[in-house]
Structure formats: C-alpha cells, structure tokens
Amino acid sequence: MRIVIAIGGNALLPRGASPDAVVELAHIRSAAIALAPIVRAHEVILCHGNGPQVGLLALESSADPSLKAPYPLDALVAQTQGMIGYWLSQALRNAGVVKPIVNLTTQVCVDPDDPAFTAPTKFIGPVYTRGEASAVADAHGWSIAADGAGWRRTVPSPSPIRVLEQDSITRLVRSGSLVICGGGGGAPVVESVGGSMTGVEAVIDKDLTATLMALDSDADCLLILTDVSAVFDHFGTAQAHSLRRVYIDELAKMNFAAGSMGPKVQACSKFVANSGHSAYIGALDEAQDVLAGITGTRVLDRRVDDARTGRRSVDASIGADQKYGARA
Numbered sequence: 001m002r003i004v005i006a007i008g009g010n011a012l013l014p015r016g017a018s019p020d021a022v023v024e025l026a027h028i029r030s031a032a033i034a035l036a037p038i039v040r041a042h043e044v045i046l047c048h049g050n051g052p053q054v055g056l057l058a059l060e061s062s063a064d065p066s067l068k069a070p071y072p073l074d075a076l077v078a079q080t081q082g083m084i085g086y087w088l089s090q091a092l093r094n095a096g097v098v099k100p101i102v103n104l105t106t107q108v109c110v111d112p113d114d115p116a117f118t119a120p121t122k123f124i125g126p127v128y129t130r131g132e133a134s135a136v137a138d139a140h141g142w143s144i145a146a147d148g149a150g151w152r153r154t155v156p157s158p159s160p161i162r163v164l165e166q167d168s169i170t171r172l173v174r175s176g177s178l179v180i181c182g183g184g185g186g187a188p189v190v191e192s193v194g195g196s197m198t199g200v201e202a203v204i205d206k207d208l209t210a211t212l213m214a215l216d217s218d219a220d221c222l223l224i225l226t227d228v229s230a231v232f233d234h235f236g237t238a239q240a241h242s243l244r245r246v247y248i249d250e251l252a253k254m255n256f257a258a259g260s261m262g263p264k265v266q267a268c269s270k271f272v273a274n275s276g277h278s279a280y281i282g283a284l285d286e287a288q289d290v291l292a293g294i295t296g297t298r299v300l301d302r303r304v305d306d307a308r309t310g311r312r313s314v315d316a317s318i319g320a321d322q323k324y325g326a327r328a
Contacts, residue, residue: 055125
C-alpha cells in the first residue's frame, strides 16, 4: 500500500517544550519508533510540519543585528526541511528501516493573488501570553492570534498548486525509497510568465501539500499524525466529543480552527473526495493503531462506502444462493 504520512510540527516539538535540539531529537526518535513498522511494510512518502521550528529561525533572524533584513520565510522553510529531514532520516535508520531514505528539499507553487496573503492564519513559533505576543508583534510588525490558551505569530498560508519535484518523488517511492519531502508544506514559490521561480513570504500548510502529493502519486491512504488523539467536534467546549468514523459531508457541516485542525480536516476531505480512499487523523505515538482504525479518526466518502456496502450485500446474496440454491 502507498501511504502519504503528514507529521505535525507540534507533534515533533510539543507546545511549551524547550526548543533545544536535544529535546526535539528525543521526540523525533520516539516518532521514528512509532513510524518504523509502517515504513517497513508500505511505500511511504513522509511530509512534516515546521511551525515551531520555522518560527524559532524567524525569531533568531529578526534579532540578528548584523542583518539588514531578516531572512525570508521561504528560505527558512527550506532550512527546516534540511534539519528536520536529516534528523528523521537518521532516526528512522536507527529504528531499523533499511530501505533507501531520500530527504528532498521541495518547492511548491502558490498563486501570488491567493487571498491568504492578506489574511494570515498559519501559526508559527512559540506560544506567548497575550502581553508577550503583543510586545513581539509591535517590535517586529507581526500578526498574532489566539492559539488555544496562548498566543502565537500568524503568517500567510496560501494553498499549494503544484509540487515542482512531484515526478521525482513518485519515481523514488515506486522504486522502494522512503521519501521525506514537502517539509513545512514546501518552500513557497510563485512562477513568472517566463517560467522562473521566486520565493514568497509564507508558510504553506503541510497537510494540504501532503494531500496534493497523495493525489498526484496515486496514494492509497493519507495519514495525518499530530499531537491530539482524534478530531473533536465542539472542541474546547463541554459538548466536545471525538469523531471516530466520519463522512466528509458530515465534516462539511462542522467548524474547525483555521490555524490547527481546520486544514487537517480540509486535507482529508479533499483526498477522500478525489480518491475514494480513506484518510486518518490521530496521535503520532499511536500511528499503527490510527492506520488500523483502532484509534483516531477515519474519514470516508459516504457514496463510496454505500457502494461498497451494496457490493458486499450482493456478494453475500450470491453466496447464499450458491450455497442453498436459488429461491423460486
């Protein structure tokens, strides 16, 4: 089975955790242990988030007095692809994965007129109190928004249109390689009329990029692993409850936070609607159980599920007729 796995940046560096390398490495090693059985058994394209990591690099760049201007976000996304991909590939190898592992710096085309450029929603960097966030925003001219009980920086998150390296990714996974790509959603670029590429100031949602790669590589499954156990309806309220098995038409009637669970639900719904296959959302440390449907949330297309149920009923009826003889 060909699976595209998307790992959240917050799952690799939990909220409130120290951003030190030794802390993140410990979480990446745990992630590799959880992922290794799936990687060994299936063809896998692995995409990771970078919200905490790219935010840290942006802070460092903004605070460097030797720079006339901070490094642009597209370059920082490329940096996190190299760093996190290196750590993941090494940890997976140490966890017993023997197949070839390719860490691919990925560029992703976006629309320069995407309305997301004027409405930042993607959370990056550390969690602040309201007062801390306001001070940082004033100092750097950043946008901020509430993220749960805390506050974080928000940046534009345009929709991915095309992964430039998609043909190479597909060939590599078909040849038996584990491909780590699309990190941080990929470095965002826009294409000129003449075909040249230029980076832009944004961070693409990695779940949407993972969906694009899953569809373009004919994946059988999309697996989104994060720091929560499942998708919750009415999250953060007394009516909150987990969704174990849900259809995309049901999800379309629910509301999810734009900077966190919203893109995950959107990504799964798009994949399921366009492929007919299932998508899964759940906790990284329960990766195998999420893929098996034991924990987490499974997202399905009602039309496909009804068709399969109908086929099973017909098959069962035919089997009964063959066993007992057709009834007059």
